[in-house]
Amino acid sequence: MLIRPAADLRENDVTDQALYLDRRRFLAGAAAAGTLLGAGRGLRAATSDDTPTPFEAVTTYNNYYEFGTAKEDPAVNAPGRLKTAPWSVAVDGECAKPGTIGLEDLIKPVKVEDRIYRLRCVEGWSMVIPWRGVQLSEVLKRFEPTSKAKFVEFTTLADREQMPGLRIPVLDWPYVEGLRLDEAMHPLTLLATGLYGKDLLAQNGAPLRLVVPWKYGFKSIKSIVRIRFTAAQPVNSWQKYNPREYGFYSNVNPEVDHPRWSQANERRIGEFRRRPTLMFNGYGDQVAGLYAGMDLKANH
Ligand SMILES: Nc1nc2c(c(=O)[nH]1)N[C@H]1C(S)=C(S)[C@@H](COP(=O)(O)O)O[C@H]1N2
Ligand SMILES: [Mo]
Secondary structure, eight states, rough: OOOSOOTTTTGGOOOHHHHHHHHHHHHHHHHHHHHHHHHHHHHHHHTTTTTOOOHHHHTTTOOOOGOOSSSSHHHSSSTTSSOSSSSSEEEEEBBBEEEEEEEEHTTTTTTEEEEEEEEEESSSSSEEEEEEEHHHHHHHTTTTTTTTTOOOEEEEEOOOOTTTTSSOOOSSSSOOEEEEEEHHHHTTTTTEEEEEEEEEOHHHHHHTTTEETTGGGGSSSOOOEEEEEEEEEOOOOHHHHOTTTSSSSSSSOOOSTTBBBSEEEETHHHHHSSSEEGGGGGGGHHHGGGGTTTTTTTTT
């Protein structure tokens, strides 16, 4: 099946890194010629206003609190410190075939794809990121979740030697996230190993991170070392930190404000004006059915 992240993201058809590079070169050339505005307009029209955020911004404006809480901290502190190879992931809990498996073996049987998704942070900014990765459902299947498995819990590495941010108890480390099993098995849910056609950089959650494009960015947990199938709903780190402000579902929803700020609009990194936030981050046609009949304010 060809997955289209959203009807308006035609660029999903384009998976060739060369094209991204060409665009960057083109933009650089246009800027040099003093025609950036015109070129930008043309590109916007051609890409439905979802032009990928430049590689530079995606890899230097990050949230990865294990490496510091300022946006520029992870790009400074993570490369060179985070040892991403060898890497293995422990898969356990409610499944018939648990085990600890090396990253290569985990990915090898599954088709690697390039997909361009919007990323909307709960803080009110967004990007468009060309991810490379595998569909999470294809990875999870082989561990044969039992009928008791209703949720999936993910855990990030927590190593004080590698992660200077762990000295500060901002969150109760390790960083933990969770999905309902049907959300985890949804074809849009990706385990990313790269972006812009290259392996993930440490600051983006190398070597393996989750990407759930219809949920706030904090659900997209980085540098995963454990995946556990559970019967009970996991308590994710941000929910534990402040359950009133951060829920389990955390679906992007312009109608449910954060207690301290509006979620009705967002700033796309690289743009000046705020733009309206879309229900389910624009993926409603594909995911709204997962929440049929649910009160999305109570289950925020
Ligand atoms: N382990 C871990 N995963 C994390 C975070 C974090 O601090 N630690 N930050 C989250 C938040 S708030 C966002 S918006 C995204 C940012 O991903 P990016 O830096 O690759 O854009 O990662 C998410 N995953
Ligand atoms: Mo975020």
